[in-house]
Amino acid sequence: MGDTVGDASGDAAAAHVPVMLDRIVELLSPALERPGAVFVDGTLGLGGHSEAMLTAHPGLRLVGVDRDTTALDRSRRRLAPFAGRVDFAHAEYDDIPRVLDDLGITEVQGVLLDLGVSSPQLDEAERGFAYSYDAPLDMRMDRTQELTAADVVNTYSAAELARILRDYGEERFAARIAHTIVRERIRHRIDSTRLLADLVRESIPAATRRTGGNPAKRTFQALRIEVNAELAILERTLPAAIGRLAVGGRIAVLSYHSLEDRLTKRALAALATDTTPPDLPVPLPDAQPELRLLTRGAEQPSADESEGNPRAASARLRAAERVRAARGRVGRRTHP
Numbered sequence: 111m112g113d114t115v116g117d118a119s120g121d122a123a124a125a126h127v128p129v130m131l132d133r134i135v136e137l138l139s140p141a142l143e144r145p146g147a148v149f150v151d152g153t154l155g156l157g158g159h160s161e162a163m164l165t166a167h168p169g170l171r172l173v174g175v176d177r178d179t180t181a182l183d184r185s186r187r188r189l190a191p192f193a194g195r196v197d198f199a200h201a202e203y204d205d206i207p208r209v210l211d212d213l214g215i216t217e218v219q220g221v222l223l224d225l226g227v228s229s230p231q232l233d234e235a236e237r238g239f240a241y242s243y244d245a246p247l248d249m250r251m252d253r254t255q256e257l258t259a260a261d262v263v264n265t266y267s268a269a270e271l272a273r274i275l276r277d278y279g280e281e282r283f284a285a286r287i288a289h290t291i292v293r294e295r296i297r298h299r300i301d302s303t304r305l306l307a308d309l310v311r312e313s314i315p316a317a318t319r320r321t322g323g324n325p326a327k328r329t330f331q332a333l334r335i336e337v338n339a340e341l342a343i344l345e346r347t348l349p350a351a352i353g354r355l356a357v358g359g360r361i362a363v364l365s366y367h368s369l370e371d372r373l374t375k376r377a378l379a380a381l382a383t384d385t386t387p388p389d390l391p392v393p394l395p396d397a398q399p400e401l402r403l404l405t406r407g408a409e410q411p412s413a414d415e416s417e418g419n420p421r422a423a424s425a426r427l428r429a430a431e432r433v434r435a436a437r438g439r440v441g442r443r444t445h446p
């Protein structure tokens with residue numbers, strides 16, 4: 111699990127340090143150096159990875175997507191020197207196909223998904239992601255969305271809360287925490303990060319409290335995933351984004367907890383496998399792998415990087431290249 115989720119210990123003014131930057135540039139560059147290449151950054155954030163790609167590839171066009179309008183405003187300023195080559199979109203990353211359609215782009219040479227929260231989202235107290243600040247319990251990456259963490263905590267049933275804490279936080283004491291929340295909210299609405307963190311602490315056996323970092327870490331991660339529907343959206347996004355990769359195009363995905371990494375691993379593996387039924391004597395052309403995996407297992411940041419940027423420590427990187435047209439499109443033209 112991401113061991114820095116909800117930890118607001120960083121400098122509030124600090125920029126987001128792009129994770130595994132050199133390796134991602136190296137992995138995507140063979141596809142992005144082609145003339146007329148288009149790169150989709152589905153998690154633009156502060157534009158750190160995108161800035162490096164635009165700098166490395168002077169002909170590259172970027173489509174930068176983020177659900178957070180504050181992040182988009184910041185990356186717009188940062189990427190101003192590349193203005194003629196960049197389009198910005200306020201959208202969820204599962205909307206990448208629609209964003210590309212709107213721009214008249216059929217296929218792209220690169221996609222990056224750097225999942226999770228950005229440093230400003232964590233460090234700015236009022237965003238309500240961090241257990242170490244006292245702030246409104248918000249956690250929306252997209253502040254135009256209605257559902258907040260306070261809504262989840264104050265309206266979901268004990269069973270739903272326990273399921274979320276277990277499934278998304280891998281929290282051992284999910285039922286106890288859910289019970290404490292439901293008991294407490296009868297008396298008053300739970301609407302601050304501090305109050306929630308205190309309730310979690312109170313629900314956990316004293317012996318456990320003394321080990322393993324802040325006991326609220328898993329609860330905060332779970333709520334963040336629920337509020338932002340992170341796993342459901344990611345599951346839809348991977349095939350949709352990969353579907354727009356040109357042959358030779360590459361995708362890289364950076365995950366920060368095991369749930370995201372598992373989804374990514376499965377989605378890439380499913381398309382990197384020959385699905386010819388084992389009882390057939392010859393491989394079916396339409397069942398041949400669409401993708402070639404570029405990473406052996408999940409790659410991790412170096413010890414130096416993790417030491418210099420603790421938020422990188424839990425990162426897992428997977429990448430793949432499209433080696434043939436999408437199944438079902440084999441033998442057909444991919445352009446109209």
Ligand SMILES: C[S@@+](CC[C@H](N)C(=O)[O-])C[C@H]1O[C@@H](n2cnc3c(N)ncnc32)[C@H](O)[C@@H]1O
Pocket residue numbers: 126127128129152153154155156157158159160175176177178181201202203204224225226227228229251343
């Ligand atoms: C870890 S940050 C990306 C940082 C970026 N790579 C950089 O170098 O500055 C993740 C970003 O993805 C955005 N994000 C998370 N889930 C999203 C989704 N479903 N759709 C679009 N953007 C999303 C967040 O708002 C955040 O700005």
